[in-house]
Amino acid sequence: MNLDFSQIVPYIPFMLEGIWVTLKFVFFAIILGAILGTILALFKIGSIKPLRWFADAYTSIFRGTPLILQLMIIYYSIPQLTGYDISPFLSAILAFGLNSSAYISEIIRAGIQAVDKGQMEAAQALGIPYRAMMKDIILPQALKNILPALMNEFITLTKESAIVSTIGYLDLMRRAQVVGSDLFRNFEPLLFVGLIYWCLVMGLTVLGRLFERRLKLSD
Amino acid sequence: MIKVEKLYKKFGSNEVLKDISTEIKKGEVVSIIGPSGSGKSTFLRCLNLLETPTSGSVIVNGQDLSGPKKDIQKIRQQIGMVFQHFHLFPHLTVLENLTYAPMKVKGEKKALAEEKARTLLKRVGLSDKEKAYPSSLSGGQKQRVAIARALAMEPELMLFDEPTSALDPEMVKEVLEVMKDLAKSGMTMAVVTHEMGFAREVADRVIFLDHGVLVEDGQPIEFFNSPKTERARDFLEKVL
Numbered sequence A: 001m002n003l004d005f006s007q008i009v010p011y012i013p014f015m016l017e018g019i020w021v022t023l024k025f026v027f028f029a030i031i032l033g034a035i036l037g038t039i040l041a042l043f044k045i046g047s048i049k050p051l052r053w054f055a056d057a058y059t060s061i062f063r064g065t066p067l068i069l070q071l072m073i074i075y076y077s078i079p080q081l082t083g084y085d086i087s088p089f090l091s092a093i094l095a096f097g098l099n100s101s102a103y104i105s106e107i108i109r110a111g112i113q114a115v116d117k118g119q120m121e122a123a124q125a126l127g128i129p130y131r132a133m134m135k136d137i138i139l140p141q142a143l144k145n146i147l148p149a150l151m152n153e154f155i156t157l158t159k160e161s162a163i164v165s166t167i168g169y170l171d172l173m174r175r176a177q178v179v180g181s182d183l184f185r186n187f188e189p190l191l192f193v194g195l196i197y198w199c200l201v202m203g204l205t206v207l208g209r210l211f212e213r214r215l216k217l218s219d
Numbered sequence B: 001m002i003k004v005e006k007l008y009k010k011f012g013s014n015e016v017l018k019d020i021s022t023e024i025k026k027g028e029v030v031s032i033i034g035p036s037g038s039g040k041s042t043f044l045r046c047l048n049l050l051e052t053p054t055s056g057s058v059i060v061n062g063q064d065l066s067g068p069k070k071d072i073q074k075i076r077q078q079i080g081m082v083f084q085h086f087h088l089f090p091h092l093t094v095l096e097n098l099t100y101a102p103m104k105v106k107g108e109k110k111a112l113a114e115e116k117a118r119t120l121l122k123r124v125g126l127s128d129k130e131k132a133y134p135s136s137l138s139g140g141q142k143q144r145v146a147i148a149r150a151l152a153m154e155p156e157l158m159l160f161d162e163p164t165s166a167l168d169p170e171m172v173k174e175v176l177e178v179m180k181d182l183a184k185s186g187m188t189m190a191v192v193t194h195e196m197g198f199a200r201e202v203a204d205r206v207i208f209l210d211h212g213v214l215v216e217d218g219q220p221i222e223f224f225n226s227p228k229t230e231r232a233r234d235f236l237e238k239v240l
């Protein structure tokens, strides 16, 4: 066995910094995804055909192609087409945000459709306008179905975020590779960040469970 | 108050209502009865456009509901509806359930809406529950809140779709009492019900539907004591 973890010790602060770098873009991406996802979901359940069609097509495209491809297209095509030199950070937020909005829109659509139809009928019978009904009656109830699934999406995103290393964004994964080529040893730093990813995902999972329990209690 | 002319309703190829014409006058209490699947709920839901009639017209206070869609919300404000399964808003307190629509739809001030809501809660005997959430109420209490919620919009007509069918037997009475009170106060009511007692004692008129056809339309005494049609006789034999 040729394993020597002592050599990565000097690089540990550098790699730990990657946690923050990773979480930072995942956080912005999920916010972008949630906002776009909500809008797309409203398109999907609405009665305006072109918008529904657009949202379905959007979802189909972003779910039907590899995320890494979407990332590359954004990172390389924006400078080529517009001359704007987009940063890896911004590309990562865009790619992950746009991609997750497709998944989140499905989560939200399902969450809304799981609300008892009677709620909508009761609101209609009272003469409540569509917007107010959605905002004050339907969405607050849908949130209970949506939040746990959203937490899952957050976890998936954190894990998949490692592919931004391919465009040179200095996230956890990329840092492991940098350390690896510095030391001419790849296994130890990879194992180390692997452990960090696992801790992050477990941490988010536990957080999600606590959150769900809180929701159940407030019922 | 409300006039129905040659009303037809199809779901796909399934013709659920066939050529229904009738009228509900101001202050009248009409019971709608008939076997399961005969189209009672569909008929009621056509009156406030929760279902869109396939053809024919529904005219409320002179306004034709089959006209342009713009005024549906206005007309719905004049028509309260009570459902079999209550459909209270579970994330709002009892008081908020009553005040939400008047504030949102009619622009009532909070203080006024709450004052009216409290009066209504007193009327249905639930003054002590204003801060409770629907999930903590019994079925009978929920239905009384649902009636109060509909009344909070000060409708001219109240629709009830089997308001007691989802209740435990011991809770049926408290809801029927509230409805009887309402009838006495002069409210115009259309009530789909399996409570023949209510239809006989409280209703001014009984409408009997069978397979989507309006078979009988008349005084409760006549209907229950000497039904004119074979179908009504069969039905009454089964339920009485």
Ligand SMILES: Nc1ncnc2c1ncn2[C@@H]1O[C@H](COP(=O)(O)OP(=O)(O)OP(=O)(O)O)[C@@H](O)[C@H]1O
Pocket: B011, B014, B016, B034, B035, B036, B037, B038, B039, B040, B041, B042, B043
């Ligand atoms: N949204 C719908 N889509 C398709 N068919 C429907 C729909 N609503 C009702 N129907 C059909 O219309 C017919 C009449 O239904 P409706 O609910 O009006 O009967 P009902 O007299 O209220 O019966 P019950 O006493 O069981 O409530 C039934 O055959 C039912 O299957």
Ligand SMILES: [Mg+2]
Pocket: B040, B041, B042, B161, B162
């Ligand atoms: Mg019914």
